[in-house]
Amino acid sequence: MTIFPGGRRRAALALALSGVLALSATACGDDGSGAGGDKGTEGSGKGKITFWDNNGGVRTEVWKEIIADFEKANPDIDVEYVGIASKEVQSKYDTAIQGDGLPDVGGVGAAMLAGIAAQNALEPLDARIESSSLKGKLNPGMLASVKSAGGQGKLFTVPTSASNGVLYYRTDLFRAAGLPAPTTWSKFYAAADKLTAVDKNRFGYTIRGGAGSIAQALDSMYGQSGITSFWNGDRTTVNDPKNVAALEKYAALFKKNTPAADVNNDFTKMVAQWDSGQIGMLNHNLGSYQDHVKALGTDKFRGIPNPTLDDGTRVQVSNPVDGLGLFSSSKNKAAAWKFIEFAASHASNSKWNRSAGAIPANTEAAADPWLAEAEPTKLGAEVLFSGKATIVELPYYLPDWNTLSKADNEPGFQKVLLGKSTAKEFLDHLAEQLNAAQAEWKQQNR
Incomplete structure (x- = not known):
């Protein structure tokens, strides 16, 4: 899908693909047969999965703590961490979609969500959330935000945090x-x-x-x-x-x-x-x-x-809500979903957002004492949820909003x-x- 007249996004993507080396096989969850429309498989729920951090270098330390906690609780799953700088992550995803190199799980902010979802690269997560321990535990406003941002009326990420x-x-x-x-x-x-x-x-x-x-x-x-x-x-x-x-x-x-x-x-x-x-x-x-x-x-x-x-x-x-996406091409979706569910749980979501100073999506995490102790986060949450501010909603649902509002x-x-x-x-x-x-x-x- 392109939103630019004359197919400018398609041309830009072709140019990027001709000049950027494909991501190495070790950065992929599998050597799958195709991203984008590849439906992948549920897999065994065990083995190795790959996770791309969309703010690598800044949040690497806390993610490695969460991964260690997850692997301790799930000794039959190994998570490979790949940190990608926030300013590079959209181009990395676009390249990986075309080159069959997507991870199993990745951080996907709302600003880039529609563009990735439009390429059929993300698994809708509505049913998985409904039947998981996360049901009823995620902030309704953040759920609505990521559903709107995806542009198709579906949840393509599990929201993890909001900023202000x-x-x-x-x-x-x-x-x-x-x-x-x-x-x-x-x-x-x-x-x-x-x-x-x-x-x-x-x-x-x-x-x-x-x-x-x-x-x-x-x-x-x-x-x-x-x-x-x-x-x-x-x-x-x-x-x-x-x-x-x-x-x-x-x-x-x-x-x-x-x-x-x-x-x-x-x-x-x-x-x-x-x-x-x-x-x-x-x-x-x-x-x-x-x-x-x-x-x-x-x-x-x-x-x-x-x-x-x-x-x-x-x-x-x-401000775009950040979240975790499950990629359609994953050959081990069951294990990947376990990781997402764990990362969005009370303890992990609280740990991540306390480190980042952000507002947790998990409603139990949002009630933890540290939130009141971090004044900017407390004040930001009050602004977002008190009804005292008018929020101008940016059009994250436009597939190329992230490119248009940044590099372009x-x-x-x-x-x-x-x-x-x-x-x-x-x-x-x-x-x-x-x-x-x-x-x-x-x-x-x-």
Whole structure:
């Protein structure tokens, strides 16, 4: 399935396949006869399975703990761990689908779910959940989110966690400058100015200009404009004049209140820079909370939900729910499902989300005491589930949303930061792509 006019995704995929080596056989659950439409088999429920971590290097340690726990409880199953960096995981899955190299189980975030499901690579999990120990134990909102994201009305992943946009700020720097907490956008911009002293290498903010920049830009746009829906009929609101004005103001922070290096910074570089420098504020999500604790302790920073408008109105874009998918080509689905069920259970889900600082999908894990002790996670959960915020639902159901919202437009956003393009030009181009994608998706799903 393609959502780009002229089959641009098919052409891009063919080009990627011609230039990227196939993943090695050891990274596959089996030497199966074909991904995509391959139905695989249930297998014996024993033996070896392969698991791809979609945030390898960042969450490797906790996953290895969970795998060790699983193998102790299931000594007849061996789990091979393969860590893949988050910025590479979609291309790895696309390559593996075409090259018969998929794992048995893999981490699949909602942002890439529709694109993988559209290639018939994922097993629907509704019936397995219904007859498992997970029945009634998974957050209904997260279940609804991943079902919507899959674009086919089925559960293609077991949700494991949700995140939330967080504004981290240095409480020590704010106290020294006599500044209030940046709870509103006007306070945010005032703090960015007051905390900046370029000649002393001090900056009020660090902006994400590299990989993953689009989601953060969208969050800042809708948060400031107060627009509450991504669509107005079948036309996107991303280039609404209020959003254009919001992006102009946000992008103007670059180099004025941020380091120049930000234009290329992905989240790891941005987080490391904030943790080690004299920068007042950072937008990220709950996933970096533990990094900040390790670097700064708990007395030099706070993590609060993204700012509101001055009247208290809170609008934010949806954050993709992460989950575990069972790949259709697996030759040992029974063993693979046992691993997914174990990983989403109370103890394992609590362990993973505590390490990540994320909101657990398992409702028993979400009631564990650590959640109340991690302030950003507690506040994020309150925002998501209290009904006090308007969530602008991003169109994860579009099969190429992940590509369109990342690699396809990140260079365009960098041009805006560098003054080589206007915010309006960038958003008009993005809107054109989105409107075409929506029209094609509706045509294909009549």
